[in-house]
Amino acid sequence: MELSGAEILVQSLKDEGVEYIFGYPGGSVLHIYDALFKQEEVKHVLVRHEQGATHSADGYARATGKPGVVLVTSGPGATNAVTGIATAYMDSIPMVVISGQTPTPMIGSDAFQEVDTVGITRPCVKHNFLVKDVRDIAETLKKAFYIATTGRPGPVLVDIPKDVTDPAVLVSYEYPSKVSLRSYNPSVKGHKGQIKKALQVMLAARRPILYTGGGVILGEASEELVSLTKKLGFPITNTLMGLGSYPATDRQFIGMLGMHGTYEANKAMHECDTLIAIGSRFDDRVTGKLSEFCPDATIIHVDIDPASISKNVKVDIPIVGEVKGVLKEMLKLLDNGEFTPNPELTVKWWERIEKWRSYNCLEYDRKSTLIKPQYVVEQLYEVTKGEAYVTSDVGQHQMYAAQYYKFNKPRRWINSGGLGTMGFGLPAAIGVKLAHPDADVACVTGEGSIQMCIQELSTALQYKTPVKIINLNNGYLGMVRQWQEFTYESRYSHSYMDTIPEFMKLAESYGHVGMRIDKKEDVRGALEEAFALKDRTVFLDFITDPTENVYPMIEAGKGHHEMRLAPGMITDEDLA
Amino acid sequence: MRHILSILMENEAGALSRVAGLFSARGYNIESLTVAPTEDPSMSRMTLVTRGTDEVVEQITKQLNKLIDVVKLIDLAESAHIEREIMLVKVHAQGSYREEVKRLAEIFRGSIIDVTASSFIIEVTGAQDKLDAFLNALEEQSVFEVVRSGATGISRGEKGLHL
Numbered sequence: 001m002e003l004s005g006a007e008i009l010v011q012s013l014k015d016e017g018v019e020y021i022f023g024y025p026g027g028s029v030l031h032i033y034d035a036l037f038k039q040e041e042v043k044h045v046l047v048r049h050e051q052g053a054t055h056s057a058d059g060y061a062r063a064t065g066k067p068g069v070v071l072v073t074s075g076p077g078a079t080n081a082v083t084g085i086a087t088a089y090m091d092s093i094p095m096v097v098i099s100g101q102t103p104t105p106m107i108g109s110d111a112f113q114e115v116d117t118v119g120i121t122r123p124c125v126k127h128n129f130l131v132k133d134v135r136d137i138a139e140t141l142k143k144a145f146y147i148a149t150t151g152r153p154g155p156v157l158v159d160i161p162k163d164v165t166d167p168a169v170l171v172s173y174e175y176p177s178k179v180s181l182r183s184y185n186p187s188v189k190g191h192k193g194q195i196k197k198a199l200q201v202m203l204a205a206r207r208p209i210l211y212t213g214g215g216v217i218l219g220e221a222s223e224e225l226v227s228l229t230k231k232l233g234f235p236i237t238n239t240l241m242g243l244g245s246y247p248a249t250d251r252q253f254i255g256m257l258g259m260h261g262t263y264e265a266n267k268a269m270h271e272c273d274t275l276i277a278i279g280s281r282f283d284d285r286v287t288g289k290l291s292e293f294c295p296d297a298t299i300i301h302v303d304i305d306p307a308s309i310s311k312n313v314k315v316d317i318p319i320v321g322e323v324k325g326v327l328k329e330m331l332k333l334l335d336n337g338e339f340t341p342n343p344e345l346t347v348k349w350w351e352r353i354e355k356w357r358s359y360n361c362l363e364y365d366r367k368s369t370l371i372k373p374q375y376v377v378e379q380l381y382e383v384t385k386g387e388a389y390v391t392s393d394v395g396q397h398q399m400y401a402a403q404y405y406k407f408n409k410p411r412r413w414i415n416s417g418g419l420g421t422m423g424f425g426l427p428a429a430i431g432v433k434l435a436h437p438d439a440d441v442a443c444v445t446g447e448g449s450i451q452m453c454i455q456e457l458s459t460a461l462q463y464k465t466p467v468k469i470i471n472l473n474n475g476y477l478g479m480v481r482q483w484q485e486f487t488y489e490s491r492y493s494h495s496y497m498d499t500i501p502e503f504m505k506l507a508e509s510y511g512h513v514g515m516r517i518d519k520k521e522d523v524r525g526a527l528e529e530a531f532a533l534k535d536r537t538v539f540l541d542f543i544t545d546p547t548e549n550v551y552p553m554i555e556a557g558k559g560h561h562e563m564r565l566a567p568g569m570i571t572d573e574d575l576a
Numbered sequence: 577m578r579h580i581l582s583i584l585m586e587n588e589a590g591a592l593s594r595v596a597g598l599f600s601a602r603g604y605n606i607e608s609l610t611v612a613p614t615e616d617p618s619m620s621r622m623t624l625v626t627r628g629t630d631e632v633v634e635q636i637t638k639q640l641n642k643l644i645d646v647v648k649l650i651d652l653a654e655s656a657h658i659e660r661e662i663m664l665v666k667v668h669a670q671g672s673y674r675e676e677v678k679r680l681a682e683i684f685r686g687s688i689i690d691v692t693a694s695s696f697i698i699e700v701t702g703a704q705d706k707l708d709a710f711l712n713a714l715e716e717q718s719v720f721e722v723v724r725s726g727a728t729g730i731s732r733g734e735k736g737l738h739l
């Protein structure tokens with residue numbers, strides 16, 4: 001079969017099984033757009049800003065496990081995509097970004113819309129390519145998808161100069177059925193000896209805790225994690241990225257840990273004697289002050305990326321391997337009787353944890369006449385029966401969503417953890433809705449964040465992706481305001497926007513349903529009404545308490561035992 | 577501690593900048609770096625000298641291994657190895673000092689590769705400390721240009737860095 005470079009590109013996407021491509025046209029990708037026009041299998045979603053394209057592709061990837069695919073033009077198209085690429089990179093999300101480039105003979109001449117895309121993106125991609133020959137397109141794409149989706153996943157960019165997709169140049173096409181790279185060997189199996197050693201330590205523990213993260217979701221190992229945790233009978237905490245990999249409503253789950261983690265999870269971290277880290281990367285939002293981190297613990301760490309191990313915290317028993325395989329091996333050793341857990345050992349530990357849990361650290365002022373953001377999330381959880389896909393932006397609202405929506409399944413909680421990208425939520429929700437058209441999709445956002453990619457409301461109408469936008473409108477860049485209250489003596493330097501749009505009207509002008517809710521008693525009804533409108537995007541503008549803070553909080557430079565708790569909360573430390 | 581990382585990588589445009597970019601992005605230091613193709617033209621070999629605690633160097637090697645273009649790497653400093661660097665030094669040499677420079681060059685097994693009425697260029701090869709010693713032996717004011725290649729190295733014996 002003889003095809004042009006542009007046709008090869010599109011055909012490769014089909015052969016790769018790509019369903020959606022999120023993009024925005026421009027000069028250097030016009031040949032590709034023409035090839036897209038002539039087919040229907042790969043569906044193109046025209047976003048309103050290239051950042052939106054990357055976040056939508058990212059949301060699609062997080063909700064499905066399949067790679068998200070993006071197409072942008074050279075120059076500003078590519079630079080606009082950088083934030084979304086970095087967002088995917090920090091959270092290890094599989095993505096393939098195709099960018100147009102100045103024709104090869106003009107590269108380096110400061111040509112129109114030329115930027116060094118490969119150079120600009122190098123630090124925030126897993127790998128990138130510049131394709132200089134039409135005969136290399138198919139193989140490069142195969143490599144790109146292979147690299148993006150295997151090992152520790154991540155975004156891969158393929159930069160294609162315009163002349164390489166020239167419709168007049170035809171070459172033979174064959175999509176490689178597989179590819180191997182001598183310098184890249186992603187499938188790693190955990191070392192059996194290390195796995196046994198780890199189990200031995202785990203089963204002798206008196207104060208164990210499982211600390212699991214995004215790697216369990218990326219590695220599709222929730223089922224194994226649940227079985228293992230049940231067999232062990234240990235308490236389990238999740239990172240922000242790991243939420244949903246273990247059912248939040250289960251008794252053994254003690255909540256998220258870290259900066260805004262629960263009292264019980266952070267206390268248990270501080271006092272544990274054995275820490276079992278699985279697919280989590282000891283991020284500074286999780287560890288707090290390193291010198292105070294888990295002072296008594298023997299640390300076991302399962303991770304596919306050797307560079308994650310002992311990066312921030314020295315690990316005693318490292319297991320480099322793919323999480324699913326490692327957990328399966330542990331389950332096998334427990335099932336065949338080689339190792340047997342002894343529940344007696346952890347009875348005291350559980351008593352202690354239950355005590356901490358009984359303080360109910362997520363309790364908030366329910367009597368207030370103002371709408372509390374926590375209340376809105378609780379109601380969202382009830383109205384959607386805990387079954388929705390929830391995306392979020394970045395700020396206080398993100399933490400409330402993480403704390404009060406109890407995720408029982410993986411891939412339901414979709415947020416930017418590593419980069420913390422405001423503007424992520426809405427475009428991500430569109431990607432999720434395309435992937436799961438029959439599911440409820442909510443975007444929990446703030447009046448600051450939503451304005452960073454608000455233009456995607458227009459995309460949502462064109463592609464009929466009815467998502468529900470839960471705007472927790474506190475009138476402030478709330479997370480910033482909170483830090484200023486705590487550490488800058490309430491000097492609210494530029495964290496208040498004097499002017500914000502009337503979101504209801506804005507939503508209407510984009511062709512959606514807008515609602516403004518400023519009474520507590522209307523919260524539930526509004527949510528029910530919105531979710532009943534199955535085929536409409538609804539923007540719910542909840543006017544919430546502007547002074548509310550996220551608790552508990554471990555302030556910068558503090559340890560897990562030094563949490564700042566909601567005012568009025570009494571603990572045994574106070575009593576002692 | 578000083579470490580000599582010997583890196584086998586794909587001979588591709590951009591591979592060098594991936595390595596250099598990794599060092600600057602993560603705040604690691606590069607003392608010297610040399611790179612050239614190997615007997616297999618599809619690969620090049622880089623020798624990179626860096627300093628850091630064991631933990632830092634462990635992270636560096638892990639991060640380097642993660643780069644798709646990096647095929648294999650070893651830390652030469654961990655076992656018996658040979659290290660060589662080439663240095664070209666231009667010195668002012670007039671009168672009696674000309675003889676002294678010649679003698680010094682001989683002692684360090686250097687060779688004089690360019691001569692004018694007032695200057696010499698001397699080529700010296702060896703490990704870093706030998707080259708340092710040679711420079712120290714010369715009169716400070718006489719040295720007016722120094723070019724060093726940076727270290728390259730190879731491990732001793734049968735074992736080494738190949739596919």
Ligand SMILES: Cc1cc2nc3c(=O)[nH]c(=O)nc-3n(C[C@H](O)[C@H](O)[C@H](O)COP(=O)(O)OP(=O)(O)OC[C@H]3O[C@@H](n4cnc5c(N)ncnc54)[C@H](O)[C@@H]3O)c2cc1C
Nearest residue numbers: 213214215219239240241258259260281304323417418420
């Ligand atoms: C405002 C704000 C507040 C935050 N507060 C908190 C907080 O209170 N608590 C909190 O936890 N986070 C918080 N975060 C998020 C934080 O910044 C990090 O993104 C997060 O903690 C990292 O989660 P993780 O350790 O699960 O790692 P991830 O980023 O999910 O990384 C996954 C790890 O798993 C490994 N992995 C991937 N695939 C596999 C596989 N197949 N097998 C084995 N291993 C694999 C990877 O190598 C990596 O090490 C906050 C973020 C923001 C923006």
Ligand SMILES: Cc1ncc(C[n+]2csc(CCOP(=O)(O)OP(=O)(O)O)c2C)c(N)n1
Nearest residue numbers: 395396397422446447448449476477478479
């Ligand atoms: C692109 C970007 N710029 C700045 C920040 C820093 N930042 C983190 S949270 C936040 C405030 C977000 O405000 P809003 O969306 O209203 O959420 P709230 O905290 O009020 O719930 C800011 C500015 C960021 N995370 N991302």
Ligand SMILES: [Mg+2]
Nearest residue numbers: 446447476478
């Ligand atoms: Mg706000």
